[in-house]
Amino acid sequence: MNQVKLPSYQLPLVNEVNYLEDLKGELTHPNRLLPDLHVFIFVQSGQIDVIEENTHYTLTSGSYLFLHSGLNHWGTTEYQPNTSWYYIHFFANKNTLKEEYYWTESPSIIPEDTYHKSLTLPKTGRVAQPEYFSTRLQQIVDNRRNGPLIQSLDCYQLFLELYQQNKKTNRKPQVDKIVSKVQQLCQASQHKLTSDEIAEFLHLNYAYISNVFKKETGITISHYQNQLMIERAIRLFNQTDLNITEVSEQLDFPNPFYFSRVFKQVTGISPSLYLKQRYRQS
Structure with missing residues (x-):
């Protein structure tokens, strides 16, 4: 499962978003199965090792990973000292969408089915501008004072930026x-x-x-x-x-x-x- 599909018509409804640090390298990723939540991890510095359904992922500075709801994931290696990361837990959409959303110019009249598509993102990868990405994630954390809808809206925009970056990277x-x-x-x-x-x-x-x-x-x-x-x-x-x-x-x-x-x-x-x-x- 090298890709993640998110609905284009629904906000990724945020359950939890936060920033963490492990200055001494004492933590490992928790062993858990989240039945209703996807997890997004972005490593700002250091290194995190995560296993999901026996697939091993090594995340270093500037890299990200989506962990799928309903799949067991865990860590076996302690984080590197001075590792820092952001994570977002957001509710999984139960509907299966097959048609891909395509980034095109809007027509004068937009049919409803234009929105009922999926956004396909790489399961893991590196962001083009790590410092900018860290700033955007910190804004989502800080937006707690503005309520969950604003946080979810910001999260959707962030994932759209990842989607656009992937499209540009893979252009021929x-x-x-x-x-x-x-x-x-x-x-x-x-x-x-x-x-x-x-x-x-x-x-x-x-x-x-x-x-x-x-x-x-x-x-x-x-x-x-x-x-x-x-x-x-x-x-x-x-x-x-x-x-x-x-x-x-x-x-x-x-x-x-x-x-x-x-x-x-x-x-x-x-x-x-x-x-x-x-x-x-x-």
Whole structure:
């Protein structure tokens, strides 16, 4: 289990957060099983050795570890002298989420299912800026006076930063280049591009382009183009007096019924409902 999945739509509800020091090197990690709590450890200095389900982890300055709820973990080696660390205990979410959250630009209308995803983080790793990370954790500790919701909100932001750091670290320039070129090409086009047009422009096999795009963005190229077309439709609805049929025709949809279906797939609501809900000039 080399990864940890957290729900993107729920705060990691903090149970306990604290800073500890072992100046003499007398402590070992407690032998315990926490059925309802995940544990996050960040070592500021020194070294901590932890075993979880017979997997051994050695944490040194600047490294972190997630320990999973319901799994026994313990230590067999005393901490190094002058070891200091932060820990967060937070309640485990019981729901299993399979779809990954992808960091993309927000559309004009965000469907509810956008949020019902998971954030996948490495189980263990090193932070890019240890001093900054220690400062952020100390802020969470100090925020006791502001209550558990603020602490949980800060904890969520901290885990998001770890998630973003992991994404940046694992980026492949060639893959980023392909995704960027596809996006630029689709944005510049006034019609929905065919697979042949995209392959010809990038001088690559379309199946390869399509697989790379889906893996990096979480959506197909076709769905991405639908999103762009619906963004244009929303602008037309807001900036003109065109009706559904006229907008459908202007955007070269085959008929208003297909346009309405795509609009609802992208936004979660029908164009007729959107027109009823939007602001109107009196």
